[in-house]
Structures are given as structure tokens and as C-alpha cells.
Amino acid sequence: MENNLKAHWEHIYATKQPHEVSWTQETPTTSMQLIEELNLPKDAGIIDIGGGDSHLVDHLLKQGYTNLTVLDISAAAIERAKERLQSNADKVKWVVSDILDFKPKATYTLWHDRASFHFQITDEAINQYLNVLKKATKGYAIVGGFSTEGPKKCSALDIKQYDEEALQQCMAIAELKTLKSLRVDHITPMGGSQNFLFGVFQKLI
Secondary structure (H helix, E strand, O other): OHHHHHHHHHHHHHHOOHHHOOOOOOOOHHHHHHHHHHOOOOOOOEEEEOOOOOOHHHHHHHOOOOOEEEEEOOHHHHHHHHHHHHHHHHHEEEEEOOHHHOOOOOOEEEEEEOOOHHHOOOHHHHHHHHHHHHHHEEEEEEEEEEEOOOOOEEOOEEOOOEOHHHHHHHHHHOOEEEEEEEEEEEEOOOOOEEEEEEEEEEEOO
16 A cells, blocks of 8 residues: 555656646645744754645745754655755755654654645544654644545545544543644645644644
8 A cells, every 4th residue: 555655646746747746736835834932942843744745844944944854755755845945955854754654763843744644534644644653753743634525536546524622532542732723724725725724733741
């Protein structure tokens, strides 16, 4: 299954431009606002899960953050991000990996995931993701995905929708307490609307 997933995403990033995929955001407003509210030091370790060629890393660099990691299953997505960032790409650690296979060598002050968690649709995959999250996070997590009012698929793949209670229960397994949750409508490059649920969580000491 992993090889099929990797092949799927490599194909997507090899054949489609940012304006042709639904998740593109020139400015990841919600994520940036939630990160700014945490008031993290600029050298805080931040990892963006499924970051691909997301523009979040661009904005974090502009804000002066210096300890950034981007993880994605697609090497093509990461190469696209590196090309866009040019010399700034050297300021970021890049990891090509399925999140379920990720073995973090560090712990992060912030784990950010805008739309990877909702692709975990079996109990086994969900628990494996939460186990990695638990090991990798020493501070906070921001996790977003399609709400119960959002789409049921993304990029032709099934996803798991969440309401506030279900997302909070999952994060509790990873020993995270809920600080806040919010729903936002993402307007796709094609003009459609997708309802996202975001949660901000803090690691229990």
C-alpha cells in the first residue's frame, strides 16, 4: 500500500501544477495565525507533516524561524519546494518519508499537519500516526483535516472526516490536550469550498 501511495503522490506532483490541485494556498492564513498565537521562539523546532510544496515554510522563513523541517512522501513535491525557495532551501531540513515510517531523530516544539492525518483511515494507521506524533512532539501540535462538513475524498483518495470530539479523542491518545479548535472554509484554486477542522493541542507533561 505504501508504494501505491508514494506512486500516487509522485504522479500528482509530476503532472499537476499548484493551481490544478485543491489544497494549494498562496498564503496559509489559518496555520500562520495559529502558529503566531503560540508565540514560539524563533529557534523552536517546527516540522510540517505532508508539507510537500506547501508555502507554509516560505512564510515561516520570512517570519524568522530558523529550525524548520518539512516531511513529505513525495520527493517530487519536495524538489518543487526547493526550486521555489532557491537558496533559502538550504535553511530547511527535508525528509522524504511516509509519515507512518518516520523515525524522528529529534523532538519538535511544534508538529504541524494541515491535511495528512485525514488520509489515515484504518485504526492501525491512525494509531501508528499517533504513536509517531507522541514520540516526536515535546510542545504543541496543530492538526487540520476535512471536517464532517467537508469532502469525503482528496486527490481521489478516501479520507476520514472529523468533528471536534473525535479529533480531540485521537489527540488524547498521543498525550495531547486540546487548547482550541476551529472550522474554516478553504477556497480551492478552482473556486470550490472545503470545510476544514483545525485543532491546537499541547503535550501533557
